Amino acid sequence: MPKRLGNELHRKVTKWGADLVGFAPVARFTKYPVEHQPVKDFSNAQTVIVLVLQMVDPLLDIWLNAPPDSGAGQMSTGRAFEDEILQGICYRLALYLESRGVGAKVIPYEPGLYLKDAAVLAGLGVIGKNNLLITRKFGPRVRLRALVTEAELPPSDVIVDNPWCNNCEACIQACPVGALEGGRYNRELCLTCPLHRRKISPYAELWCNQCANACPVGSKVPGDETIQLKTQ
Template sequence: MALKDEIKTKALTGGFQLFGVSDITKLEEVEFPQGRGLALPSEIMPEAKSLIIMGMVIWDEGMNAAISTPGTGDFSGGEAEYYNLYYETVETRAWRLAQWLWEDKGIKAIPTHSLHVKVAAYFAGLGFIGHNTQVITPEYGPRVRWVAMLTTAEIEPDKPFTRNLCAEQPLCQKESVCVKACPYNAIIPGPSQGVPPGEKVNYDKCVVSHELEKNIDPKWEKKIRRITERGFMECTICNLACPYGKTVDEKVIPAKRGIV
């Protein structure tokens, strides 16, 4: 079995549902929003020759649980006390894969969230970057969380995604469903392509940016799904509204819960 196929099989049996390989040279040239803790592949692992991207389907909203101290600020990492279940889950699974690569193949690999994983998923042919800036996949819509893995192995990259899923969607012909769904009008209407990085969504209008504040204005509080005093479910209103994600409700969730 070819190395790429072997790694893919290991990833899919290890808890991921989507797997692809991005063109690492293209990602070196991609602009990304500042202040989000993102970096180029060469800044994280200079000796990397390939970039693997893997996606885990979010079939239960509980997987979006997060806990933070007041006033954490943003999601760019560092020493801030911010804990997110899906980040921890996909990264742990990716580290298991990296360990297997090292122990069984003698290949170095480093999982990371610090790359522009959305663009990496697009380059790997896994989905289209939709109007809410999330990766829309044909199988699961935007209900996927991603992790990248840089490796010294030379793996042939996949072809970029070619379909415009938003343009194809009949329910989004007049106005995108995700744009209409946002209660704070945080998403600027229209395609994400051609918009400067970080400007497609007005971050200050997004409820996610206010979940970490110490004294939260009631305007934002009413849309925050609290589970403890400093624990909450991240806002996923635009993701849940996406028509492509409905297959998760109709097929994935019932199967996971043993209904069908």
């Protein structure tokens, strides 16, 4: 039964637009702080379902910051299109599971699970020297979202070896502020990067993506330098 349901869910979410999906039993998350555990949002949770969307175009990564009085509703809080897409698929899947009598709940983006870790635990890839999830097919150029369900689904095998990073330093060299030097990610340095929050219109901005774009793993997509529109 878990295997059949797992295959069925896999077929559904890929049809609805997700590029990869993995299943992680909640027991894999016990080491995390309580507020970042899947059972925090749903005490009956048995399985975390992690969905991956390939970043096929930098436009998907645009954050909207319409003024609060513009009537734009949620857009005024700043949302990336990729997250809207993934969130939609998550809700659709949760509704589908519920229609079959199986409880499910979409995990909030923040605070929620550590999504990169959740993806590793759901067998979707490894953490690279760029501190991002690297998938075999798309490299690190992906975005993530998760939901939990009381269904027991067949656990995905965790990938233990990282075959890619050994002799590579492309992401370290590409980082404009040296935030990946010394073998660990420096959050404070990363936050100083001038490529974060580049305005491409009065209401839209892009975050730095250099450490993902430089990575040779997986299929390549246009980098954010392809977005030229600027308004002063």
